[in-house]
Amino acid sequence: xxxxxxDGIFIKDYIRIMAYMIVLCFTLAISLSFWVLSITxxxxxxxxxxxxxxxxxxxxxxxxxxxxxxxxxxxxDHGGAIxxxxxxxxxxxxxxxxxxxxxxFFVTSSKLTKWKGDIKKQIDSDYKEGGQxxxxxxxxxxxxxxxxxxxxxxxAGPGEIPVDFGKQYSASWMCLSLLxxxxxxxxxxxxxxxxxxxxxxxxxxxTTWKVVPAGTNGGVTPVGLVxxxxxxxxxxxxxxxxxxxxxxxxxxxVPQWPIILYGAIAGLFGSLLDSFLGATMQYSGYDESIxxxxxxxxxxxxxxxxxxxxxxxxxxxxxxxxxxxxLPGFAWIFWPxx
Numbered sequence: 170x171x172x173x174x175x176d177g178i179f180i181k182d183y184i185r186i187m188a189y190m191i192v193l194c195f196t197l198a199i200s201l202s203f204w205v206l207s208i209t210x211x212x213x214x215x216x217x218x219x220x221x222x223x224x225x226x227x228x229x230x231x232x233x234x235x236x237x238x239x240x241x242x243x244x245x246d247h248g249g250a251i252x253x254x255x256x257x258x259x260x261x262x263x264x265x266x267x268x269x270x271x272x273x274f275f276v277t278s279s280k281l282t283k284w285k286g287d288i289k290k291q292i293d294s295d296y297k298e299g300g301q302x303x304x305x306x307x308x309x310x311x312x313x314x315x316x317x318x319x320x321x322x323x324x325a326g327p328g329e330i331p332v333d334f335g336k337q338y339s340a341s342w343m344c345l346s347l348l349x350x351x352x353x354x355x356x357x358x359x360x361x362x363x364x365x366x367x368x369x370x371x372x373x374x375x376t377t378w379k380v381v382p383a384g385t386n387g388g389v390t391p392v393g394l395v396x397x398x399x400x401x402x403x404x405x406x407x408x409x410x411x412x413x414x415x416x417x418x419x420x421x422x423v424p425q426w427p428i429i430l431y432g433a434i435a436g437l438f439g440s441l442l443d444s445f446l447g448a449t450m451q452y453s454g455y456d457e458s459i460x461x462x463x464x465x466x467x468x469x470x471x472x473x474x475x476x477x478x479x480x481x482x483x484x485x486x487x488x489x490x491x492x493x494x495x496l497p498g499f500a501w502i503f504w505p506x507x
Contacts, residue, residue, distance in 0.1 A: 224262065224327060225262070227261065228258050228261040228262040229258060231257070231261055231268070232253070232254050232256075232257025232258050232261060233254060235253075235257065235272070235275075236250045236251075236253045236254045236257065237250070239253065239275070239279065242279075243301050244279040244301065244302065245301065245302050245303075245307070246301050246302070246303050246304075248303050248304030248305075248307075249301070249302045249303045249304050249306065249307050251304065252304040252307035252308060252311070253275070253302075253307050253311070255315075256271070256307060256311035256312075256314070256315050257271065259315045259318045259319060260314060260315065260318045260347075262318075262322070262327055263318035263319070263321050263322045263327055264318070264321065264327070264328065264329055264330075264344070265329055265411055265415050266329055266344075266408045266411040266412055266415070266416075267314070267318055267321075267344075267347055267408075268411075269407040269408055269410070269411035270347075270348055270351045270352075270404045270405075270407050270408045270411075270432075271311070271314065271351060272407070273355070273403055273404050273406075273407035274310075274351050274354060274355045274358075274404055277355065277358075277359070277400065277403060278354075278355065278358040278359075278362075279302075281358065281359060281362040281363065282358070282362055284362065284366070285366045288365075288366055305482055306482060306485075308486075309482040309483070309485045309486040309489075310354045310485060310489070312486065313347075313350045313486070313489045313490055313493050314347045314350050314351055317343050317346050317347040317350070317493065318347060320343055321340060321343040321344065321347070324339050324340050324343065325337065325339075325340040329411070329412065329415045329416045329417075330344075330416065331412065331416050331419055331422035331423070331425060332344050332345060332412075332422075332423075332425060332428060332504070333422045333423050334501055334504055334506075335423070335506055336422070342497050342501070345431060345496070345497040345500050346493040346494070346496075346497050347493070348404070348405065348408055348428065348431065348432060348435065349431070349432075349435040349439075349492045349493050349496045349497065350489040350490075350492060350493040351404050352400070352401035352404045352405060352431075352432040352433075352435035352436045352439060352492075353401070353435055353436065353438075353439025353440075353442075353443070353488055353489045353492040353493075354439070354485065354488075354489055355400040355401055355403065355404045355436055356396075356397035356398070356400045356401040356435065356436025356437060356439045356440040357397065357436075357439055357440045357443040357485065357488065358400065359396040359397055359399060359400030359436070359440075360389075360393035360394065360396045360397040360400070360440045361393070362396075363392060363393065363396040364389075364390045364392050364393025364396060365383045365384065365390075365393075367392050368383075368390040368391070368392040368393065370390055370391070371383065371390075372385060372388030372389055372390045372393070373388065373389060373390075374387050374388055374389075374448055374473075374474055375387050375388070375389050375441065375444045375445055375448050376445065376448045376449060376474070377474075381453075381473055381474070382455055382462050382473070383462070384461065384462035385453045385462050385473050385474065386444075386447035386448060386451040386452075386453045386462075386464070386474070386475055386481075386484075387444045387445065387446075387447040387448020387449070387451070387453070387474055387475065388444070388448075389440075389441070389444050393440070394437065394440065394441075397436045397437050397439070397440035397441075398433045398436055398437045399433075399436075400436045401432045401433045401434070401435050401436015401437060401439065402429055402430075402432050402433035402436065403432075404432045404436070405428050405429040405430070405431055405432020405433060405435075406429050406432070408428050408432065409425055409426065409428045409429050412425050412428065413425070423504070423505040423506065424505050427500075427503075427504060427505065431496075431500055434496070435492055435496055438492060438496065439488055439489070439492045442488045442491060442492065443484055443485065443488040446479065446484045446487055446488060447475065447481075447484050448474050448475055449474075449475055449476070450475060450476060450478040450479045450483075450484065451464065451475045451476075451477075451478070451479050451480065451481065451483075451484055452464055452465070452466065452472075452474075452475045452476060452477040453472075453473040453474050453475050454466065454470035454471055454472045454473055455470065455471045455473055456469055456470045457469055457470075457471065464477075464480065464481075
């Protein structure tokens with residue numbers, strides 16, 4: 170009996186190792202094919218710059234290393250790890266500043282999700298031990314930045330550029346859209362993870378300003394709003410420092426420090442927008458049998474707010490899309506010019 174059990178564990182470990190090897194080989198094959206296509210296109214058109222082999226290698230190895238560690242620490246499940254690796258590959262290939270913002274969002278969000286987990290389990294009925302993220306959560310937070318990174322590469326090619334609407338209008342717009350989407354996700358995550366733990370006041374529903382139980386979708390607190398500003402500003406700071414380190418001839422461009430302020434604003438407005446959508450399009454009810462706020466309807470659940478139109482992942486996706494579309498337009502009005 171013990172032999173069969175040990176054989177079963179060995180087979181599972183063997184399958185898991187083989188799966189890792191297949192994913193690694195598949196990623197390397199995609200990377201190599203993209204590199205060949207890049208060189209072919211640059212030879213045919215004569216205008217595009219081929220991507221250096223070092224950039225391709227770093228774009229594979231860095232996300233692979235980070236996602237493997239995240240998987241081992243139970244920050245990601247199998248699907249989430251594969252999705253995060255693909256998102257990291259595209260963003261790192263496009264612009265290392267994108268990677269810096271993505272890395273900051275992922276690390277800080279993962280740490281805060283695990284922080285004070287015993288308290289959060291008493292509030293959130295859907296809380297998972299360790300905050301393990303799946304492929305759908307990775308897509309809803311990283312799908313919009315990935316699409317913008319691909320558009321950025323089509324427009325400007327892989328590489329780091331200053332945010333300067335006068336010289337690189339379309340590329341700068343895409344940079345701020347991507348940063349806005351990541352700052353939105355970070356600000357909302359920081360507010361959701363910090364607010365219920367540190368706030369001494371009960372949250373208020375953003376649509377009616379009535380006091381609601383902790384964990385209600387659309388509930389906001391002053392602590393949570395401050396956390397959203399800090400979260401977005403942290404992502405903006407990471408992007409800014411990557412600009413300082415990697416952008417050539419930065420002294421010829423307009424000042425880049427507004428990136429930090431932009432990230433903080435995107436974090437705040439993203440959190441507010443997420444709260445508004447959560448209060449109106451996401452069902453919240455209080456289940457008296459377990460003493461927690463839940464997202465399902467049943468005879469023992471008393472409705473608090475919202476309608477069962479979107480779940481939390483859908484709200485996150487819509488929020489990041491709207492911030493990515495709208496906020497760069499306002500930034501363009503106030504962005505420094507030469």
